[in-house]
Amino acid sequence: MGNDTIIAGKQIREWKDDYPLLQPLSETEEVFWTNPLYTGFDGTAAQVTAEDVQDASDRLQRFAPFIEKAFPETAESGGLIESKLVRIKDMQSLLAEKSGQELPGSLWLKCDSHLPISGSIKARGGIYEVLAHAEALAWKHQMLSKESDYAVLDSDAFRDLFSRYSIAVGSTGNLGLSIGVISAKLGFRVTVHMSADAKAWKKDLLRKRGVTVVEYEADYGKAVEEGRKQAEADPTCYFIDDENSKHLFLGYAVAANRLKKQLDEQQITVDREHPLFVYLPCGVGGGPGGVAYGLKLIYGENVHCLFAEPTHSPCMLIGLMTGLHDQVSVQDFGIDNKTDADGLAVGRPSRFVGKAIESLLSGIYTVDDQELYRLLRDLYDTESIRLEPSALAGMPGPVRLQQTEAGQAYLTRHHLTDKMKDATHIVWATGGSMVPPEVQEEYYAKGVQASKGK
Numbered sequence: 001m002g003n004d005t006i007i008a009g010k011q012i013r014e015w016k017d018d019y020p021l022l023q024p025l026s027e028t029e030e031v032f033w034t035n036p037l038y039t040g041f042d043g044t045a046a047q048v049t050a051e052d053v054q055d056a057s058d059r060l061q062r063f064a065p066f067i068e069k070a071f072p073e074t075a076e077s078g079g080l081i082e083s084k085l086v087r088i089k090d091m092q093s094l095l096a097e098k099s100g101q102e103l104p105g106s107l108w109l110k111c112d113s114h115l116p117i118s119g120s121i122k123a124r125g126g127i128y129e130v131l132a133h134a135e136a137l138a139w140k141h142q143m144l145s146k147e148s149d150y151a152v153l154d155s156d157a158f159r160d161l162f163s164r165y166s167i168a169v170g171s172t173g174n175l176g177l178s179i180g181v182i183s184a185k186l187g188f189r190v191t192v193h194m195s196a197d198a199k200a201w202k203k204d205l206l207r208k209r210g211v212t213v214v215e216y217e218a219d220y221g222k223a224v225e226e227g228r229k230q231a232e233a234d235p236t237c238y239f240i241d242d243e244n245s246k247h248l249f250l251g252y253a254v255a256a257n258r259l260k261k262q263l264d265e266q267q268i269t270v271d272r273e274h275p276l277f278v279y280l281p282c283g284v285g286g287g288p289g290g291v292a293y294g295l296k297l298i299y300g301e302n303v304h305c306l307f308a309e310p311t312h313s314p315c316m317l318i319g320l321m322t323g324l325h326d327q328v329s330v331q332d333f334g335i336d337n338k339t340d341a342d343g344l345a346v347g348r349p350s351r352f353v354g355k356a357i358e359s360l361l362s363g364i365y366t367v368d369d370q371e372l373y374r375l376l377r378d379l380y381d382t383e384s385i386r387l388e389p390s391a392l393a394g395m396p397g398p399v400r401l402q403q404t405e406a407g408q409a410y411l412t413r414h415h416l417t418d419k420m421k422d423a424t425h426i427v428w429a430t431g432g433s434m435v436p437p438e439v440q441e442e443y444y445a446k447g448v449q450a451s452k453g454k
């Protein structure tokens, strides 16, 4: 890509003059960026309110009896799809040791990697949107009301109803997995449009559940585009639009209220003297954006949310930094969007999410794939927790915050330096429990390989 190529009316060279970070980004170096538009949080940023999040939370509660019946593995949580928050002390020590960087505060892992039903953060947004759609249809056909026991949804009468409708989605894997499994369970006809990078085991698992899987040679953007086109031609088809969905966003945002409860149970205080830092892997933006938004509604300026992207797919960073959002892709800057981090191989960010978070996100950093593998190995060695590579993207966050000039400047600017000893860091582990053991072994071996000479 030549430096005189025009993007949104300006030459690449001019973009790089205006935003010098674009140079190392386009060379796929690891970078740490803090957001100049960050305002703490004034709560007026987006078209999403605290009431909307509460409404989504109530909806999930209504569905709990159905979820519990259809997926007995959720019995423990009463039909809520929720994950544990665990302290990872040994990993914290190892991170400090390897980086030569003191890491004050305490480090926790939010284990969405082990969410029931589909083993990734997509079990929040993806499943929520399908449930919202199913509820609207059932209400319309007067087969259900708010007061019903939703366990009745697990019946032939409802499966017959939903079999007259179809659902489609474009995905790099995990969203398709979540939407495919829940849609098939409810009785919908469901088609998942998979990008080239989607893993074979994810496609196999879906086909086994009766899901139609369409494969593309191209990346995620293309899979979504084709899915959208096919869905538009069929009036009974509901398309789940990962690039633009308020429903998905709300499903993710509910995680924040649930996390607050877990922090309260652990007697972890979040206030001016006890800041909370949350590190979230970002693809198109809905998952991390929804969670961050929900957390901001609760904790305001006392929570600091950072996104993590692969060095080869820094779409949200480029979209936010340039203000171009979905008008720019990583390919425009000569970046290939090729990464082993499933779910993060996204070249163009969501504008809806970008606008919703542009004043509440503290920053974004990028991580090399080899580093993801090293961290994957380290986490298994220290804590016996297995994740998929993308889910490790949050892990270097606390080190980067302390170690980079931009991170230090952020801490100084927000008077956080002397409060770090009382800080809580949460790394959001976004996927991994469904990875087949032999694939997990390969990941670990790559981690061993990547650690050589390090």
Ligand SMILES: *Cc1c(COP(=O)(O)O)cnc(C)c1O
Residues within 6 Å of the ligand: 120, 121, 122, 174, 175, 281, 282, 283, 284, 285, 286, 287, 288, 289, 342, 343, 344, 388, 390, 391, 430, 431, 432
């Ligand atoms: C989808 C996904 C993410 C990011 O979510 P987006 O909504 O695409 O930003 C992170 N980690 C994993 C494992 C995912 O599947």
